[in-house]
Amino acid sequence: MAVEIHLQLSEWLGPLGFQCAPFKIAWYNAFVQPSFHLQYQDDTLAFVVLSTPQMFEKAFKPYIADMLWATVRDPIDECVVHYFTLLKKNFSDHRIETIHDFEMFPNRKPKILVQTAAHVAGAAYYYQMKDVQQNPWGEKKMTGVCIHPRYGGWFAIRGVLIFPDVQDQALEQKLPVDCVSTNEKKIQLLERFNFHWQDWTYRDIIDVEERYSEEQKQYFATPPAERFKLLGLKGDAFRGNQQPKTHGDF
Structure with a gap:
């Protein structure tokens, strides 16, 4: 069941610049x-959804061009909500519940730790302090x-x-690729992300197949409250700040 649903999701999401992986x-x-x-049965099937560099051109810009309202909170978030809603309508044979990276409980606790979800699904490796030998940061x-x-x-x-109605006992876990292979590189990655995330260098810690376009870089390099001007929109009660969340906001 997981293989079949994964194929169907990939066929729908792929042309929009998204990827998904089951867990x-x-x-x-x-x-x-x-x-x-997450309060579901252990074998309940779920998918983590990633946006690739192509999402900006294939999904975000067409969505902005077709928008019928002039006031939004966060254009990227609204865009993803839009496509998740369409996806659910196209997969009406199953009940699908969605949790977005930006969703929080009233106490500001995230509803989903997306980096952990990506790691357990084998989609991306979640590098943390525990992955570094001889921690150089002490208690920091x-x-x-x-x-x-x-x-x-x-x-x-x-x-x-x-997918609350899908239980898949046969699904085997795929480990994420430990692509930042040396301890030195892992230290560089965490330091670049924590201390110099605005210069983009942590993104190139390994050789990559594709990067964001210059237009996309300009959009995300612009302070959040000013991004609306680039799109010809009026921002209303913009949620968030200029610090990255958990790698799900840009």
Whole structure:
């Protein structure tokens, strides 16, 4: 069942510049604290959804061109919501529940840890302090970051699709590719992401097949509150700030 659904999702998402990878709820719950557990049966099928560099041209720009309203909170988030909604309509044979990377509970706790989801699904490796030998930072907390084996840091994790009515005991877990192979490179990655994320260099920690276009770089390099001007939109109560979230916001 997972293989068939994965193929159908990929055929629908691929032309829009998205990728997806399957995982079981049990795999995710095993990696997170109980307060972050997803309340589904262990064998419930889910997919993490990534946006590749091509999403900007294939999905985002067409969505902006067709928008009928002039006031939005976050154009990228609204775009992903739009396509997730269309996807659910096109897969009406199954009940699909979605959790977006930006969704939070009233206490500001994320509803989904998207980097963990990407890691357990084998889509991207989630590099954290525990992956570094002889930690050079002491007690200082370093935020982790996912790296894709093909796109490096030139991608984003947009959320998960959960199929509550599909249980797949046969699905085998695919480990993520440890593409940042040396300890020195892992230290460089975490330091670049935590201290110099604005210069983009953490994204090129490995050789990549594709990067964001110059237009896309300009959009994401522009302060969030000013991005609306580039699109001819009026921003309303923009959610977020200029610091990256968990690699799901740009």
